Amino acid sequence: MTQRLVLVVDDDDDVREITCLALQAVGQWDVVDADRGGKVLELAASTRPDVILLDVMMPGMDGIETANLLWHDPRTRGIPVILLSAKVQITETWSEVPGVVGALIKPFDPFGLVAEIDRILDAGDNERALSA
Numbered sequence: 001m002t003q004r005l006v007l008v009v010d011d012d013d014d015v016r017e018i019t020c021l022a023l024q025a026v027g028q029w030d031v032v033d034a035d036r037g038g039k040v041l042e043l044a045a046s047t048r049p050d051v052i053l054l055d056v057m058m059p060g061m062d063g064i065e066t067a068n069l070l071w072h073d074p075r076t077r078g079i080p081v082i083l084l085s086a087k088v089q090i091t092e093t094w095s096e097v098p099g100v101v102g103a104l105i106k107p108f109d110p111f112g113l114v115a116e117i118d119r120i121l122d123a124g125d126n127e128r129a130l131s132a
Contacts, residue, residue, distance in 0.1 A: 006117075007049040008033040009040050009066070010084060011058040015106065019053065019084075022110035029114070037061030045075040051121060053104075056085040064097055071099035082120055084108075 006029050010016040013035070020031045032047050034040055037054075038061050044052060052070070056063035063083055070076045080101040102120035104113075 003029065004050040005030045005032070005047065007031075007040070007044055007047065007052045009035075009037065009052065009058075009063070010055040011035050012055070015055075015084075018110050019113065022113045023117075026111060027114035027117075037063065037066035040066050041069055041073060041076065044070060044079055045073065049079060051117060052079055052081045053117075054081050054083055056083050056087070067097045067100050071097075080121060082117060 004027065006023050008016055008019050008023070008031055010019065010033075016033050016035065020033055023029045023031050032043060032049065034043055037058055040052070040054070054063045054066060058066075061069075063085075067081045067083070070079065070081060077099065079099070081097075081099050083097070083100055083103040084106055085103060086106040102123070104116060104120075108116065
């Protein structure tokens with residue numbers, strides 16, 4: 001497995017903790033995390049993660065708005081974003097968000113999370129993927 005740095009953004013402490021632990025334990029990946037979209041821009045610019053896992057439904061700035069801001073900031077434009085959502089409807093809208101390369105529906109299998117992220121990222125430079 002390739003060593004990656006992942007930025008995990010979720011306002012639910014339990015989901016964020018499980019996600020981070022799974023990525024560290026299963027993938028041996030480095031992880032940084034944030035609990036809301038407002039923190040993501042500077043954190044992403046300073047850490048330059050390989051991928052951002054971004055919850056869609058968050059108070060204040062939601063995941064879609066955050067992804068758009070990441071795309072429009074030259075410091076973070078090339079960082080792939082994978083949306084996390086408990087709503088299956090994200091399957092209809094995520095592909096319209098610039099910089100988003102895939103979506104994962106919550107709840108997801110923490111032990112399969114690394115493989116799902118790898119699958120999405122390896123799907124191709126311009127292809128988009130969905131995991132339900």
